[in-house]
Amino acid sequence: MDKIAFDTKDCGSCPIRHRAVCANCQADELAQLEAIKFYRTYQAGQPIVWAGDRLEFVASVVTGIASLNQTMEDGRRQMVGLLFPSDFLGRPGRNVVNYDVTAMSEVTLCCFRKAPFEDLLRRVPSVGSRLLEMTLDELDSAREWMLILGRKTAREKIASLLVIIARRQAGLLLTKPGDGAQFDLPMSRESMSEYLGLTLETVSRQISALKKEGVIVLSGNRSVTVPDFDRLLEETGDDVDGGMLA
Amino acid sequence: MDKIAFDTKDCGSCPIRHRAVCANCQADELAQLEAIKFYRTYQAGQPIVWAGDRLEFVASVVTGIASLNQTMEDGRRQMVGLLFPSDFLGRPGRNVVNYDVTAMSEVTLCCFRKAPFEDLLRRVPSVGSRLLEMTLDELDSAREWMLILGRKTAREKIASLLVIIARRQAGLLLTKPGDGAQFDLPMSRESMSEYLGLTLETVSRQISALKKEGVIVLSGNRSVTVPDFDRLLEETGDDVDGGMLA
DNA sequence: CCGCGCGTTTGATCCAGGTCAAGGAGGAAT
DNA sequence: ATTCCTCCTTGACCTGGATCAAACGCGCGG
Numbered sequence: 100m101d102k103i104a105f106d107t108k109d110c111g112s113c114p115i116r117h118r119a120v121c122a123n124c125q126a127d128e129l130a131q132l133e134a135i136k137f138y139r140t141y142q143a144g145q146p147i148v149w150a151g152d153r154l155e156f157v158a159s160v161v162t163g164i165a166s167l168n169q170t171m172e173d174g175r176r177q178m179v180g181l182l183f184p185s186d187f188l189g190r191p192g193r194n195v196v197n198y199d200v201t202a203m204s205e206v207t208l209c210c211f212r213k214a215p216f217e218d219l220l221r222r223v224p225s226v227g228s229r230l231l232e233m234t235l236d237e238l239d240s241a242r243e244w245m246l247i248l249g250r251k252t253a254r255e256k257i258a259s260l261l262v263i264i265a266r267r268q269a270g271l272l273l274t275k276p277g278d279g280a281q282f283d284l285p286m287s288r289e290s291m292s293e294y295l296g297l298t299l300e301t302v303s304r305q306i307s308a309l310k311k312e313g314v315i316v317l318s319g320n321r322s323v324t325v326p327d328f329d330r331l332l333e334e335t336g337d338d339v340d341g342g343m344l345a
Numbered sequence: 346m347d348k349i350a351f352d353t354k355d356c357g358s359c360p361i362r363h364r365a366v367c368a369n370c371q372a373d374e375l376a377q378l379e380a381i382k383f384y385r386t387y388q389a390g391q392p393i394v395w396a397g398d399r400l401e402f403v404a405s406v407v408t409g410i411a412s413l414n415q416t417m418e419d420g421r422r423q424m425v426g427l428l429f430p431s432d433f434l435g436r437p438g439r440n441v442v443n444y445d446v447t448a449m450s451e452v453t454l455c456c457f458r459k460a461p462f463e464d465l466l467r468r469v470p471s472v473g474s475r476l477l478e479m480t481l482d483e484l485d486s487a488r489e490w491m492l493i494l495g496r497k498t499a500r501e502k503i504a505s506l507l508v509i510i511a512r513r514q515a516g517l518l519l520t521k522p523g524d525g526a527q528f529d530l531p532m533s534r535e536s537m538s539e540y541l542g543l544t545l546e547t548v549s550r551q552i553s554a555l556k557k558e559g560v561i562v563l564s565g566n567r568s569v570t571v572p573d574f575d576r577l578l579e580e581t582g583d584d585v586d587g588g589m590l591a
Numbered sequence: 592c593c594g595c596g597c598g599t600t601t602g603a604t605c606c607a608g609g610t611c612a613a614g615g616a617g618g619a620a621t
Numbered sequence: 622a623t624t625c626c627t628c629c630t631t632g633a634c635c636t637g638g639a640t641c642a643a644a645c646g647c648g649c650g651g
Binding site: 287288289299300303304306307320 | 599600601
Binding site: 498499543544546547550565566 | 608609611616
């Protein structure tokens with residue numbers, strides 16, 4: 100809810116310093132990034148770019164959560180990515196973006212203009228290698244997502260999404276989610292349905308079912324508590340012992 | 346069907362020389378790759394690695410097509426990637442593979458042992474940057490695939506798969522598929538169903554329907570001819586003018 | 592305090608695609 | 622040729638999730 104305060108002049112105090120594209124940078128390399136960075140903030144629900152638009156910068160998400168969406172001609176929408184703090188936005192070597200990017204909550208981006216960033220990518224190998232690593236991680240989670248979309252039931256999809264959110268939020272606190280884990284859903288039922296390839300009615304029904312059965316406890320309709328995390332994991336249909344993160 | 350013959354001593358004669366991870370290499374860099382490469386061949390249907398196994402090398406697909414699959418405990422399977430000639434297999438910086446890799450047709454790999462390759466990745470920036478570019482492309486197609494899995498009807502899924510195959514096969518011949526395009530399906534109905542999140546019966550029925558309506562012509566059940574490519578494109582549900590490749 | 596709007600829940604019905612169950616059809620071995 | 626296979630097609634039926642249609646509830650402005 101409340102913004103994390105940090106000194107925008109000093110990357111050392113940045114909350115994502117050690118997980119973002121700059122994670123492997125030495126002090127001097129960091130200084131080069133610092134020289135070309137600037138911040139932007141978007142309100143919840145606000146579009147960041149539309150598919151087909153030019154994107155003049157690349158960026159790291161500092162706070163908040165953004166989504167990548169594809170839309171078909173007839174209006175069917177599918178979310179194809181979810182950007183948490185430290186995730187990278189934009190594609191070096193391409194000016195045009197392929198999908199709509201939307202702020203799901205208030206989002207702060209640490210932006211780098213394209214040309215200087217690409218230049219730096221050529222000169223500073225630690226940035227390129229970190230970016231490769233992050234892109235490979237994203238590819239892995241895209242593939243996990245493909246399994247969710249292609250083969251899981253509605254109930255398994257909801258459970259999987261809750262686990263993904265719990266893990267990413269816990270990641271920010273540097274702990275693993277356990278029993279009694281509590282977190283906020285960063286999105287509406289409709290966005291959840293766009294993520295999971297369902298309708299919002301089905302999302303609502305499945306959440307109600309999980310609630311009725313005590314797998315989750317809701318307060319309001321955004322705040323979730325998980326009394327027994329293993330129970331939730333079982334509902335995902337995945338191999339319970341770590342197969343998912345492998 | 347018949348193997349492409351090439352001189353395995355000379356990367357210059359390699360059929361994927363200008364599209365694989367080595368695409369941007371200068372002669373001297375190529376020589377370094379050449380020094381650590383070796384070839385492996387797998388028969389159609391043969392496993393290349395299983396999820397969880399150590400993979401001692403990374404590789405480029407030279408000929409043939411391989412699939413990446415995820416399997417759930419109860420046997421549900423989802424294909425999460427399709428590797429065509431020039432595509433890259435394996436993940437630098439990780440020893441264990443996340444999914445089953447299977448040869449769909451006879452596959453020849455140009456392999457590099459992990460350690461020397463990673464070493465080279467550090468020394469030769471053109472390899473790293475090419476790998477980043479290829480990984481970003483794969484991420485884009487994974488996201489296109491997510492739209493297919495999450496939002497398309499069975500008929501649209503089949504049409505989309507046919508278009509993807511036609512494009513990739515045409516890519517090998519350096520032409521774009523047009524009317525009268527002819528290609529072979531590199532996989533069984535069952536594999537198609539694993540790709541598309543359908544059952545094999547639904548795949549079969551939809552192919553029969555497209556055939557009955559004249560959108561495609563089959564000879565045998567692997568060879569496809571597309572009399573009117575735009576007609577097929579319409580069936581994918583995508584924006585017809587290039588939205589798909591953006 | 593009331594009413595309006597938006598996000599959500601819940602109910603009733605429908606249908607695309609899954610499931611179960613028989614047949615083809617081609618290819619290799621006998 | 623005949624018999625297996627293996628892969629594919631087709632048919633009949635069923636069901637999970639979509640669709641259509643009300644309510645509900647909570648925050649906000651008047």
